[in-house]
Amino acid sequence: RDxxxxxxxxxxxxxxxxxxxxxxxxxxxxxxxxxxxHGEVLGLVGESGSGKSTLARVVLGxxxxxxxxxxxxGVDVGHLSGAExxxxxxxxxxxxxxxxxxxxxxxxxxxxxxxxxxQHGIGRKHQRVQAASEALAEVGLDQGYLDRYPAECSGxxxxxxxxxxxLLLRPKLLICDEPTSALDASVQARILNLLHRLRRDHxxxxxxxxxxxxxxxxxxxxxxxxxxGQIVEIADRDVLFERSCHPYTLTLLASAGACAxxxxxxxATGEPPSPIHPPSGCRFHxxxxxxTERCRSEVPQPQEIAPGHQVRCHHWNEARITxxxxxxx
Ligand code: SF4
Ligand code: MG
Numbered sequence: 001r002d003x004x005x006x007x008x009x010x011x012x013x014x015x016x017x018x019x020x021x022x023x024x025x026x027x028x029x030x031x032x033x034x035x036x037x038h039g040e041v042l043g044l045v046g047e048s049g050s051g052k053s054t055l056a057r058v059v060l061g062x063x064x065x066x067x068x069x070x071x072x073x074g075v076d077v078g079h080l081s082g083a084e085x086x087x088x089x090x091x092x093x094x095x096x097x098x099x100x101x102x103x104x105x106x107x108x109x110x111x112x113x114x115x116x117x118x119q120h121g122i123g124r125k126h127q128r129v130q131a132a133s134e135a136l137a138e139v140g141l142d143q144g145y146l147d148r149y150p151a152e153c154s155g156x157x158x159x160x161x162x163x164x165x166x167l168l169l170r171p172k173l174l175i176c177d178e179p180t181s182a183l184d185a186s187v188q189a190r191i192l193n194l195l196h197r198l199r200r201d202h203x204x205x206x207x208x209x210x211x212x213x214x215x216x217x218x219x220x221x222x223x224x225x226x227x228x229g230q231i232v233e234i235a236d237r238d239v240l241f242e243r244s245c246h247p248y249t250l251t252l253l254a255s256a257g258a259c260a261x262x263x264x265x266x267x268a269t270g271e272p273p274s275p276i277h278p279p280s281g282c283r284f285h286x287x288x289x290x291x292t293e294r295c296r297s298e299v300p301q302p303q304e305i306a307p308g309h310q311v312r313c314h315h316w317n318e319a320r321i322t323x324x325x326x327x328x329x
Contacts, residue, residue: 001074003173003205004036004059009068011054015276026275028054030229032068033302038172041199041206043220043237045213045252049275051229052209056175059207061088073172090120092173093166097181099158103150109136109161110146116168135164139194156187160194167198174199177209192218213256217241222308225249228275228283231302235309245305245316247288250323282314290315290322 013026029051036042046052057063058070061077061084070077073091080088096102103112113132117123123131133143139160150158159179166174176195180188196219199206208219216223217237224234225248233246244250273279273286282300285291292315300312313319 001038002035003038003040003073004034004042004207005069005071006032006034006055006059007069008033009055009058009070010066011051011058011063012066028229028275029058030278032229032231034224034231034234036173036205036207038205039203041208041219041221043216043223044207044209044226045211045216045223046226048211049228050226051275052226053177054229055226056094056177056207056209060092060094060175061085062094086120089171090169091171092175093169093171095159095162095166095174095176095179097178099155099162099182100150102162103158105150107149108146109148109150109153112161113146113165113168116165120169122169131168132164135168136161138167138198139164154187155183156191159183159191163191163194163198167202170202171204173205173207175207175209178211179208180215181210181212188215195219213252225252228273228278230283230312231310232284232312233310235306239306239309243309243320245309245311245320246313247290247315247319247323248284250319251287251289254323282312290319 009029009032011029013028015026032055044052044055054063058065059072059077061080065078072088075084075088077088107115110129110132113135114128117128117131129146133146136143136145141157141160145161153161179195180191183191192215195206198204208216210216220237222234223237223240224231225246226232227248233240233244233249240249241253244253273283279286281297282288282291282295285295288295294314298314300314302310302312303316304310305316
């Protein structure tokens with residue numbers, strides 16, 4: 001059973017009028033079709049501004065789509081009522097980059113965790129405290145943390161708290177949006193290991209959003225690559241890392257390999273074009289080494305080139321050979 005279903009999901013943000021012509025819109029995600037299976041971890045990778053966070057918000061019903069269908073665990077989340085949204089928070093939870101922003105600084109960690117149960121009318125006070133303390137133990141924090149304030153915790157400790165809180169209602173789906181980007185490298189690795197273990201213990205379905213290829217490679221069963229609001233390639237992890245066929249993905253992999261010392265952040269040559277006026281035809285054409293006249297005029301549609309391996313490129317067949325050869329020269 002699919003936990004996430006997106007069919008041709010589109011989200012445009014209208015721009016403020018001043019300084020712009022009235023009808024301009026930012027195309028934040030544009031035509032995303034995607035399935036995430038129960039128990040699977042999908043790694044979603046792309047540059048900042050590629051629409052990864054918007055995709056997360058659309059899936060969680062935090063922002064309505066402009067068009068297309070979005071369903072989580074069989075429930076249409078396009079336009080939820082208040083009660084339906086509350087039910088969705090029991091099914092799906094979000095962990096994002098800054099744990100300090102996620103916690104109320106005036107509440108102790110124990111109060112924050114217990115308030116989740118209170119909002120959903122679950123348990124009596126002592127049961128809530130007991131469950132909160134067990135949740136902390138599960139993320140490697142002792143019960144002394146119940147009485148601490150967020151300001152008394154490090155970023156890594158607080159991210160553990162945020163993860164514990166996200167799992168309190170036993171959700172099926174956890175969306176992690178750059179959960180380790182603000183942390184030191186050694187802390188990052190420990191948080192990723194924790195998520196990996198929790199995913200297994202709870203049979204969680206997870207979407208791991210990152211600009212860092214190492215993160216999605218570590219935890220993802222499948223990897224989707226986003227570029228300017230579209231998924232340009234999706235495949236099982238090993239297929240993506242070994243047999244990618246999209247010029248953008250190949251560029252990312254090459255630049256990650258070329259600078260093994262530096263964090264392999266996702267970048268291609270040149271500035272990403274504006275999402276307000278995405279390029280005609282293939283959106284990657286101004287930066288693509290293989291672009292032809294056809295790429296400038298005709299939008300490439302997703303093609304299944306092998307079971308489970310989809311690519312949006314007119315020249316995927318040549319891309320691997322050409323770009324891989326250049327790399328080994
Ligand atoms: Fe490059 Fe053309 Fe493929 Fe786009 S469609 S990625 S421009 S080769
Ligand atoms: Mg983001």
